Each structure stands twice: as C-alpha cells, then as structure tokens.
Amino acid sequence: MFSRLCHLCTIVLLSLSAVIAARYPSFGTIQTTKSAGVLNAVINNTFSPINLFDQHVMADLGNLIEELQANDTDVRVVVFSSGNKDFFFPHIDSNSLLPGYESPLPKFDPGNPNLSFPVALVWNITQLPQATIAVIEGRVRGIGNEFIMSCDMRFASKSPSVEFAQIETSLGRTTGAGGAMYLAHEIGRGRTFEYVLSSKNADAVTAAQIGWINQAFDTSTELHDYVQKLAARIALFPAQGIIATKKGINAVSRPPIDVLIQLAQNAYAELTQTPIGRDLTNKWLRVTNNQSLSAVELNYGDGEDIIELLP
Template sequence: MEYQNLLYQVDKHIAFITINRASALNALNQQTLDDLEAALVSAQRDVEVKGIVITGAGEKAFVAGADIKEFIDLSQSDAHSLSQKGHYIFTELIEKSKKPVIAAVNGFALGGGLELAMACHMRFASDQAKLGLPEVSLGLLPGYGGTQRLTRLVGRGRALQMILTADMISADDGFRMGLINEVLPAEGLMDRVIQVLDRIFSRSSTAVASAIDAVNACDDSSRNGYQVEIDHFSNLFLTDDFKEGVDAFLGKRKPNF
C-alpha cells in the first residue's frame, strides 16, 4: 500500500512505522492518522511481523502534536469524531496490540505525539527528546487518551502538573517519573529498541500476547485483571509453546518457539 505521510518497512520481523512529515515536525494531520491506521492494520495482519516500532522522520521530532491548522474549521461534531478516531487507533490498534509496540522517541513528542508514544507498550527516548501536553495553551485538553494514560503512568499529581502548566519536560525527567523506559544517545536509540524486541522475539509469542492483555486488564474497569491473569495462565498450559518451553527447560536447551 502507498502511504502519503509515513514510511512503512518490515525487516527481520519488525514493522517500522516512521511518521514522515519532517517539515511539519511530523504533526498528526487527518491524512497521517489514516495512514497510521492502515499501517498498523497491515502490521497486525502480517504473520511475518512480530513487533512494531513507531518513530518520526528527521532529527527534530517524533511527533510534535496534531496539525493545529486543521482544527480551525472543525465543528464540535467534527472534533468529537476526530477524538474518537484517535482513541480507536491508539487504544485498539496500539495499546491492545498482541504484538509488542515500542515508541522510539527521537525528538519532540508533544500533544498527540506524546499521546501516541504513551499508547505504545514501551517508550525509549533520545537524550535530546522533549515531552509535553500543551493543549490547555490552545484552550483544549489532550484528546487522544492523554489525560488517562499519563495519569496511569506517572500518577495524578505529576499528570495534572504537566497538563495544566503545558510545560515541556526532558527525556531524563520523563525517565525519572516513569514515563520513559530508557534514555539513550540519539545514535544508539534504534539499536537499543531492536535489541529489546529481539529479546522479546526469543520468548513465546503466545505468552507475550497473553501478558500484554493481562497487563492491559489492570486499568480496565470492565474486567477483573486477576481473573484475566488466571484465565491466561491456565489456558497457556494447552499451548504448544508451553510444551516446548518446559521441554527445553528440563532438557537444558534453548526453546524453539
């Protein structure tokens, strides 16, 4: 498929999705959201893909927010639909993905860009990255799940401070508060992300998918996370991966999942 505003490449079981609007600091306009949705669906359906990396083109930005120029003519109904679309992409296609999704935050991650990164299962950032949710300075609030995910990741007080002041923080500050997994020199960022995914790929993909779902259930009020864990734990006993994993452990060899 041809994408207008992103690059899509599969290499060694990883789908690399690069938001490609460097001249606009990779801002998420509606076409980019459409491209992102299509790329994620493609990655989920591709049996060769075991993990997904999302990053931004160029050296300045991961994604520096939504494209504010498109907001000017939106009606209240249009804005509602746009927010719903963002929630669908970030929640159903990223957060609930059975395949691990990692954000390689290579620069500014602001507004919708930080919301995109927070939807991913892990966030690795360049030491030059800046993070923030500046929406209240526009008379808005984060509309793609940012109020909820930031609160879960860093706690109510820190989330409110970031959202209400609209101030940016450094990648190091993000790491200290639990928003970022690791901070790395820019030149080593992607290598580290690939290294982590390779480690995950050496494990059971069935167990990985179940673990992602169980962790997600922790924040889902419609599900009992403990019961989800019990169900996944017991169901995995029926899988070939479990049989291979135990056989490999007892045979003192590496499993072949």
C-alpha cells in the same frame, strides 16, 4: 550501524500491504522495513516541516494499524520512530478544529463507532497483537504524546530536541485521547497534574526519572542499539504469549474506554468549540504561522514568554 542498515533497506510499506488492501488514501508518510519478526516504521510527514499529526499521517497510520491487526504471527514487534529529528509529533493539525474543515478520512472509526478517527488510532495501538515500542527523537506534544503513551514502551535520546508535553490545558482544552490518564498511571497523580495543567515540557532525563519513558540514552546510536536488541529478543518469543500478556497488562493499566470517551474525547470535542476554544485555535494558527517551523513550535512549553502570547 543501525542507521546505515536503515538507508539500505527502506521499503515503502510493501511487505505488509501485499496482504490487505489499504482502506484509506496512501500518502507515503510511513516507511517500513521488516526483518525477523520486527517491523521498523519510520514516520516522516513530508507534507509538514514539523511532522504534524495530520490527515496524511492519520491515513497512513490507519492503513498500517489495520495490516498489523490482521498479522498476528509474522510481525511480533513494531518499532515506531521519526524521520524528522526535531519533531517526533508536535500535535494534531489545528485546522481540523475549524468549522467547515474537510478531511479525506471518516470522522469516526468504522470499527469503533464511538471513537473519533484520531482517538481510535491510538486506542487501537494499545491492543495490537504485536509489542510496540516508540523510539523518540524530537519533540512530542499533544496527540504525539498520546501516541507514545499508547505504545507499550518508550525510549528516547537525551538530545535537547527531545521534549515531552501535553499542551492542551494551555489551549483551554483537555487531552482528547487520554494522554493525562495514561500519564497518571506512569508518573503518578501529582506529577501528572503538574505537567498537564502547566502544559510545560519534560526533558528526556526527567521523563526517565519519573517514569514517563522507560529509559533515556546519551546518543542516538545507543538508543537505537538498545531498542533493536530488545525488539529482536521479544521477537524470538511466540505471538500467543505476547498477545495474552498485553491483554493482562492493559486490563489493569489502561484507562477504561468509557471514561476515556466521556472525559477525554468528548470533553476535548466540546472545549475546542466553545468561544474560548475557538479563539485559542485561531490564535494558535496565527502565532505558529499555521504550524510552520517556528520558535513557537520549537520552544512551546519552555518559557512563559511564549505562553503569554497566547491566551
């Protein structure tokens, strides 16, 4: 029923964008619908067959986040889902790591001069005045996982296309937006080391068992029904309590920003530009055929065979 409703009322970022002029170019990769205090945001990067977290998505997310920051009463819950059922977000666009790459976006976030643009995006999600929920169908890797960890809650379907991974160590990097640090809080130190150092996939059932996500559902319908009911319930409550409660929980469970800048963001930036890091970026772009819909993107993190292609 939910999916039927969805087809009827899809509106491209209209209700909110009336309020604030978009600061970044708009690419239409996020479709939003709003009803009774809940904003559903479906992310579908039509420029990429694998829903790449690239400049198009980042620009649209930047605009959406700025609108949400300014709207602390009308919208009380934001639900992020993916329009591509094979990929929620596979990872960042590795082209952005190549020398001479030019983006239409600023390198650093104007509101957070110490935070690079993608790191600022996910950091700012943690402090939105709304409750935020990630509804996961499809693969979640790299900054895709950092995106969902920055949301307040995470729910997934048990579809085999759902896989969670931080793949940076396999590429000679570390998790640049603090993904490993958020995981350490959710799944403990030992399991974080296991998944992040090995860059392997967790399926939805395992992820729910160890606390990576809140819950896994047998079907897409059950997943969406549960989340829409939860969102509708939270949206009944005054914004003032939601905002204050988020601040309190963040203060004791979010990585400290200076630690995140130094040991995630800056370490990532440095490692991607070492000879080893540059070599692996080039190899990655080659074996993925520039991040096209391929066996590598579909199955990376599953078996040793694919991993061994790389380093």
